[in-house]
Amino acid sequence: MKISTIPVPSPLSLWTTVRSVGAFNVACSFAALWAFVKVLKAFRWRLKTTQLRGPPRTSFIYGVLHDLASSQDSAAMYERWATEYGVAYMIPAVFGRTRVVLCDPRAIAHFYARETWTYVQTPLSLILLEASIGRGILWSQGEAHRRQRKALTPAFSNAAIRKLTSVFYDSAYKVKGAWDTAIESSKDGDAVIEVQNWMNHISLDTVGIAGFSHDFGSLDGKRASVTEVFDTFGNNQQASAVNQVLILFASAVFPTIITKIPTKRAKLFNKLSVTMGEISNDLLIRSRREKDLNVSERDEEKSIIGLLIKSEAQDAELHMSEEEVVAQMKVLLLAGYETTSISLTWALIELSRHPDVQTRLREELLAFGADPTYDQLKANLPYLDAIVHEVLRLHPPVGEFTRLAAADDVIPLSEPVRMVSGELTDSISIAKGTRITISAAAINRSLAIWGPDAKEFKPDRWLSEDGISGKAKEVQGHRHLLTFVDGPRTCLGKDFAIAEFKTVLSVLVKNFVFEMRDGLDTPVEVASGILPRPRVVGEDGIGVPLRVRRYE
Incomplete structure (x- = not known):
């Protein structure tokens, strides 16, 4: 060359x-x-974290998380593992990661006492919460959470809720009127009514009027944009296996892209966020204009919307930015719609499955006479109270929580567990970065905690001191339940929700008899709404058709 x-x-x-x-x-x-x-980090984690036993990895990539996500009863899986491995154990998660699961009342009390400071939201939770409802009280942590909670607390006092009882009754009687009409037009003296949508609309209209002095009118058949978006979630079927895999993968490796995965459910959440944001802004602007009309300053400042407007002032002791104010409104709209409607639906299902319990409740309500006041609902109807708390025990709207350890910690246990080494320990060391999971549903229904009848719908357990087992009394949440969690993040609207639950149930049971449309043994499954919801097997969306007739 x-x-x-x-x-x-x-x-x-x-x-x-x-x-x-x-x-x-x-x-x-x-x-x-x-x-x-x-x-x-992995080396430090292994040195600083007590290595516990747990179930084997069923997937190289997903650990056991895909099994839990696709199960109809993940609580039963957590409980089974607790029986085998002890009150604290480890489960394999995505890409070789590990989570610690707590099933011990003493450990859980320690965990909740330190939540928002030592145990904080995971990066994925923060991303999803901010994308859907903004930087409100559910998103915030530490000092920001304390400030926002303190600003909202007066709106959920006994005195404030007492004044709202008439709003709860108004919504319940609107449903009574509509159902009376449906039954009158029936030739058989009864009607098959899809009760879950009615419970949804009760909850939405109630929180609109009670919280923001705004009637969405869903019980009157009005189709507000927020109603349509909420209802769409109910008609959205469970996520496909492919979607579940994508979400598990993204949440473990790239949580920031989770909201960008173009699933139908992600699009619905984006639409929900936009819609609630528009409505919250409209309500806020209107309320600012009407600030001095028809409501005294003292009453206004104790209402939810009044407190939010007050907190906007730059010189407010507990100042919140406009972004935070709108986020609180979105949180209250979503929580007010979802949780109480789910509990009311489960209550009607359980009463339909247990006609003797339904009859006994009706007898108590009829013997009492007129509609009870707020204070009477709390103190004078023990069987109603028992049924409400038994529903909350068996069917918590939010079934589990996962938090991230922001610092090293040592969690005490009420009984020793065996480590991987074979040795026993009565406390576990937790390294910074460890994920901790608590299944509220598993704790609420645990045979080890609640006794051999833990899985049964048994309201009588709440009527005597002996009905609650000694182990259950160690659970420090509301009435020994984790339904409203515990500690600094205890549900702020707990008393509001229970008062609404009791009010609506008292009106409906006093006036109607409920039966499962296809008999007592009709199977009910859990479907995917914004939160998991009951559905009669074979029905579309979140259908719960019950046979309803007037009580004569």
Whole structure:
């Protein structure tokens, strides 16, 4: 070959090659550094965290998380593992990660006492909450959470809820009127009514009037945009297996892209966020204009909307930004719609499955006479109270919680557990970065905690001191339940929700008899709404058709 024919690279191409090699080396260095940091963290985690036993990994990629996500009863899985491995154990998670599961009342009390400071929301939770409802009280942590909670607390006092009881009754009697009409038009003296949508609309209209002095009119058949979005969730079927896999993968590796995965459910959540934001802004603007009309300043400042407007002032002791104010409104709309409607639906299902319990409740209500006041609902109707809390025990609207340890900690146990080494320990060390899971549904229905009848719908357990087992009394949540969690993040609207629950149930049971449409053994499953909801097997969406007739 002649020398003149050998290609000689130009200076520009040489410089490009050098730059590309340099960039490649830099990228490799960063990758190596990232891997080194991950290895160090993993090594530190193993040194600082008590290594507990637990179930084997069923998937190399997903651990056991896909099994839990696709189960109709994940609480039973958690309870089964607790029986086998003890009151604290580890479960394999995505890509070799591990979670600690607590099933011990003493450990759970310690955990909740430190929540928002030592045990905080996971990055994925923060991303999802901010995308759907903003930086409100559910999103905030530490000092921000304390400030926001303190600003809202007066709106949920006994005195404030006492004034709202008439709103609860108004919604219940609207449903009574509509059902009376449906039964009158029936030839058989009864009607098959899809009760879950009615419970949804009771909850939405009630929180609109009680919280924001706004009637959405869903009980009157009005189709507000928020009603349509909420109802759409009920008609959205469970996420496909592919979607579940994508979500589990993204949440473990790239949580920031979780809201960008174009699933039908993600699109619904985005639409819900936009719709609630528009409505919250409209309500806020209207309320600012009407601030001095028809309501005394003292009453206004104790209402939810009044407190939020007051907190906007720059000189307010517990100041909230406009972004935070709108976020609180979105939280209250969503919580007011979802949780109480789910509990009311479960209550009607359980009463339909247990006619003797339904009859006994009706007898108590009829013997009492006139519609009870707020204070009478709390103190003078023990069987109603027992049924409400038995529904809340068996069917908590939010079944489990996962938090991230923001600092090293030691969690005490009420009984020792066996470690991987075979030794026993009565406390477990937790390293910063550990994920902790508590299944409220598993604790509420645990045979070890509530006794051999834990899985039964048995309201009588609440009527005597002996009805609650000694182990259950160690659970420090409301009435020994984790339904409203515990500690600094105890549900702020707990008393509001229970008062509404009791009011609506008292009106409906006093006036109607409920039966499962297809008999006592009609199977009911859990479907996917915004939160998990009951559904009669074979029905579309979240259908719960019951046979309803007037009580004569």
